[in-house]
Amino acid sequence: MRITQGTFSYLPELTDEEIAQQIQYALDNGWPLSVEFTDDPHPRNNYWDMWGLPMFDLLDAAGVLHEVNECRRAYPEHYIRINAYDARFGRQTTALSFIVNRPAEEPGFRLDRHEAADRQVRYTTHAYAADRPAGMRYAPPA
Amino acid sequence: MTATDSGHPAFGMRPPSESQPGQASHAGHAEPEKLELLPDDATVDLDSERRASGIDPLLTALDQDLIGLLPVKTRIREIAALLLVDGQRARFGLSASRPNLHMCFTGSPGTGKTTVALRMAELLKRLGYLARGHLVAVTRDDLVGQYVGHTAPKTREVIKRAMGGVLFIDEAYYLYRAENERDYGQEAIEILLQFMENQRDNLVVILAGYKDRMDTFFQSNPGMSSRIAHHIDFPDYPLDELTQIGELIVSDQGYRLSEPASQTFRDYLELRQAQPRFANARSVRNAVERARLRHANRLADSGARLSKDDLMRLEPEDFLASRVFTDGSPADSTRRGR
Numbered sequence: 001m002r003i004t005q006g007t008f009s010y011l012p013e014l015t016d017e018e019i020a021q022q023i024q025y026a027l028d029n030g031w032p033l034s035v036e037f038t039d040d041p042h043p044r045n046n047y048w049d050m051w052g053l054p055m056f057d058l059l060d061a062a063g064v065l066h067e068v069n070e071c072r073r074a075y076p077e078h079y080i081r082i083n084a085y086d087a088r089f090g091r092q093t094t095a096l097s098f099i100v101n102r103p104a105e106e107p108g109f110r111l112d113r114h115e116a117a118d119r120q121v122r123y124t125t126h127a128y129a130a131d132r133p134a135g136m137r138y139a140p141p142a
Numbered sequence: 143m144t145a146t147d148s149g150h151p152a153f154g155m156r157p158p159s160e161s162q163p164g165q166a167s168h169a170g171h172a173e174p175e176k177l178e179l180l181p182d183d184a185t186v187d188l189d190s191e192r193r194a195s196g197i198d199p200l201l202t203a204l205d206q207d208l209i210g211l212l213p214v215k216t217r218i219r220e221i222a223a224l225l226l227v228d229g230q231r232a233r234f235g236l237s238a239s240r241p242n243l244h245m246c247f248t249g250s251p252g253t254g255k256t257t258v259a260l261r262m263a264e265l266l267k268r269l270g271y272l273a274r275g276h277l278v279a280v281t282r283d284d285l286v287g288q289y290v291g292h293t294a295p296k297t298r299e300v301i302k303r304a305m306g307g308v309l310f311i312d313e314a315y316y317l318y319r320a321e322n323e324r325d326y327g328q329e330a331i332e333i334l335l336q337f338m339e340n341q342r343d344n345l346v347v348i349l350a351g352y353k354d355r356m357d358t359f360f361q362s363n364p365g366m367s368s369r370i371a372h373h374i375d376f377p378d379y380p381l382d383e384l385t386q387i388g389e390l391i392v393s394d395q396g397y398r399l400s401e402p403a404s405q406t407f408r409d410y411l412e413l414r415q416a417q418p419r420f421a422n423a424r425s426v427r428n429a430v431e432r433a434r435l436r437h438a439n440r441l442a443d444s445g446a447r448l449s450k451d452d453l454m455r456l457e458p459e460d461f462l463a464s465r466v467f468t469d470g471s472p473a474d475s476t477r478r479g480r
Contacts, residue, residue, distance in 0.1 A: 052295070059274045060306025062344035067302070 001108030003041050006081060006097040016065065019082070019100055023061035026084035031095050032056045033064050034085070035071050037078045039137040041106065041127045054085065068100055077103045077138035103129075103138035179235040186230045197222055197268045204261055208254055209390065210383040217374050218262065225269040242371040243271065243346050244338055246314075246360075248353040249376025252422030255350045256310065258376075263308040266346060273344070274306035282316040285330040293326040297333045305344045314349035315359035331363060338369050379422050384411045388426045392456065397434070399456050406458035407433075413466045433460040 008014060014022070026033055033055050036048035051071040055064060064082070071080050080101035086093045107128035114122040129137040180186070192198060201222065204215060224241060231238060243266065247255040260277050267275025284300050287293035301309060311317070317334075319325040338347050349356070349366075353375060360367035379387065385408050392399055399407055410429060414420060437460045441448060461467075 055299070055302060057303050058305070059276055059303070060344065062273070062341065063302030063305040066305070066341065 001106050003043075003079070003099075003102070003106060005043070005099055008098045014098070014100070019068070020061040020065050022096065022098070023064045023082065026096050027058055027061060027064075029084075029086070029095070031084040031086050033058070034083050035064070035067050035080065036083060037071055037075050037080045037101075039075075039078045039103075039129065039134060041079065041109075041129055042125065048079075048081065051080070054083075072101050076101075079103070105138065180233050182234070184234075186233060188226065188230060191230060192226060195226065195268050195270070197226075197265060200261065200265055200268060204258075207390075208257065209386045210379050211254060211258070211376065214254075214258055214374055214376060217372065218258070218265065221372070222265060222269060225266075225271055229270065240342060242342065242369070244370045245346070245348045245372040245374060246356060246370045247348060247350040247374050247376060248356045250352065250378050250422055252424030252426075253376035253378065254423060255376055256312070259308060259310045259348050259350070262348070263346075266308070272307055272346060276304075276307035277310055278304035278307060279310040279312060281312050282327065285311070285317065285334075286326045288326075290326075293329045294333055297330045298337075301334070301337050301341075301345065305341065308346045308348055310348045310350065313351045315351050315355040318359055318362055320358075320362060331366060335365055335369060381408070381412055381415065384415065384422070384426055387423050388430060391427055391430050395430070395434070396454060397430075397437075397456055398454050400458070402458045403456050403461065406461045407456075410461045410464060410466055417466065429461070429464070432464065436460040436463055 004010070008022075023033060034053070035051040037051055038045060038048040051074075052067060055067065058064060068080065068082065078101065079099060081097055081099045083094055084096035086095035109125045109127050112124040112126050114124060116122055201219065204218065208215070221241075221243065228238060228241065245262075247259065249255055256279065259279075263272065263275045263277045266272040278300065280300055285293070285297045287296045317327040317331050319327055334347065337345060347370075349370065351359070385404075388407055388411065389399065389404075407429075411426065414425060414429065433456050437456055440457075440460065441452065
């Protein structure tokens with residue numbers, strides 16, 4: 001199950017060239033970018049791990065792309081996303097956020113039904129990947 | 143953003159037949175604007191390409207604005223020609239490795255190293271070698287951290303800021319301190335080397351500093367020396383060129399030297415040149431700045447009505463008041479930046 005999230009969730013995977021163009025668009029708008037990664041695929045997982053600090057004062061996409069590639073090298077089987085912040089409103093507003101890396105195998109989610117009192121049913125999405133400990137959820141391809 | 147056959151904007155989506163979502167399609171699709179290779183018997187017009195790239199005004203400006211520096215200008219022209227020819231070779235599919243353009247500028251202070259670096263950045267941008275063509279000027283402080291683990295992120299951050307442009311490291315020899323082997327400078331050098339090798343497409347590094355100290359620096363860092371293709375030496379300006387520079391600065395600021403003042407100015411430069419801590423063009427600029435001060439003071443004291451010419455003309459006494467003439471000892475004057 002291919003998990004989608006963020007600005008270009010409706011598109012197929014972006015190539016590195018397209019990613020560089022999106023980064024350049026953000027930089028031209030004066031938005032600092034940051035790289036984040038996680039291996040918890042749950043849609044409500046908002047707090048991803050930061051790959052280094054947000055990058056301020058950059059002019060060229062090559063710098064950000066370099067960090068993306070460094071992160072891919074360290075975590076090839078994690079989800080990696082790029083966030084662009086727009087600080088115009090006096091607060092950190094995410095202007096652009098999209099996934100640039102994903103595990104080769106994404107097992108998807110199981111639907112749990114929890115039967116509560118009075119025939120109520122509560123639903124939970126449970127990621128199969130989350131059964132394994134963090135950091136080992138997506139095995140490297142053999 | 144391309145339009146689909148139906149006339150609606152496609153929002154960057156490809157037709158479904160081309161690639162299915164879910165498949166990682168990193169294979170890369172052919173860009174429509176990708177130039178087709180020229181046939182073997184075609185010819186290219188280097189002159190028109192040259193005009194199109196817009197480097198000629200830049201090179202002319204370099205010739206006019208910078209006095210002297212002949213070896214430097216020659217090397218810049220060579221680099222420009224190489225990149226131009228490389229661009230044309232690529233159109234025939236003749237691939238050559240991307241030229242290594244890391245440089246080292248050596249020379250005394252005030253010989254125009256920073257100025258040339260700025261213009262080099264712009265030139266490389268026009269030639270399509272660099273994407274942005276900005277200059278990030280740093281010194282040891284900007285690269286080397288203060289405690290263990292501080293240097294690497296700091297250096298990387300500076301390098302990332304310079305990507306797409308030129309990283310200009312002034313007084314680069316301070317990065318390496320031979321007397322302290324636990325100095326963090328070595329770490330900065332190693333990261334720098336790594337980026338110089340791997341990010342050659344996006345980054346040009348220019349090291350600058352005094353000749354003798356840079357030589358020592360390269361002796362202790364042979365890896366750095368071999369990764370720098372262009373070692374350009376900036377010669378000291380002879381008296382004639384200093385005078386020309388002075389006249390250029392004077393006229394740029396909307397002043398002019400009276401006939402006797404030109405001679406006095408020349409005498410001043412001759413004396414100043416012989417003194418220690420002479421910083422070439424920078425000293426000339428400072429001399430003009432101080433002459434302007436005295437000129438303004440002279441006019442303010444005179445109390446007479448002034449013509450436009452009075453406001454522009456520098457007289458010998460504006461220079462003669464300098465301590466270079468009176469006591470000849472620069473001991474106290476250097477401290478105040480004379």
